[in-house]
Amino acid sequence: MRGSWTSPSNERDAPPSPHEIASPSYELVCARPVDDKDLEAERERRLAKAHAQGQLFGEALVDGVFSGISAGVGGAVLGGVFGFGGELIGRKGWKASVTAGRKTAANFAIMSGLYQAVHSSAKRIRGEDDWAAAAIAGCATGAYMSSRDGSMQSPLWGCISFAAFTVFLQEFLPPPGGRPGV
Secondary structure, eight states: OOOOSSOOOSGGGSOOOHHHHHSOOHHHHHSSOOOHHHHHHHHHHHHHHHHHHHHHHHHHHHHHHHHHHHHHHHHHHHHHHHHHHHHHHTTOOHHHHHHHHHHHHHHHHHHHHHHHHHHHHHHHHHSSOSHHHHHHHHHHHHHHHHGGGOOSSHHHHHHHHHHHHHHHHHHHSOOTTOOTTO
């Protein structure tokens, strides 16, 4: 038993070291004696959990990168067609049409690639495809797309509006065939 904490007169009466405080005796915490087998089993359980989480995040990252790249390519093609065609229909000329097509293609590629990468990663990590995964992806995409103007409030409003828009699309306008599993 330790002595007083207020006036340590010798080494025995000194307060416990930080190491002693950080690692309390398991007999006091668990109210039963704990042997090395229990400690080793707990350590193995925690290592297995950390390994599983690492694999999950690694799989989510790979899934997000590949789906983001494929969506970005598709978005670039679609954006290029919209930008080029819109300027060509507006009779702005060939040069203006090509410039607008490149600019729109880049924006569509970034927007669709980022949204899909975050959405598929959120689905993989959370284990379900629901409104929350759409909101996370919409928030990240809206914040990034609106952060390029330099304002401090734009990313916040971009996050809120794009997340609300994507949740609305997912929840209230389901695909014509319905959702699988619903």
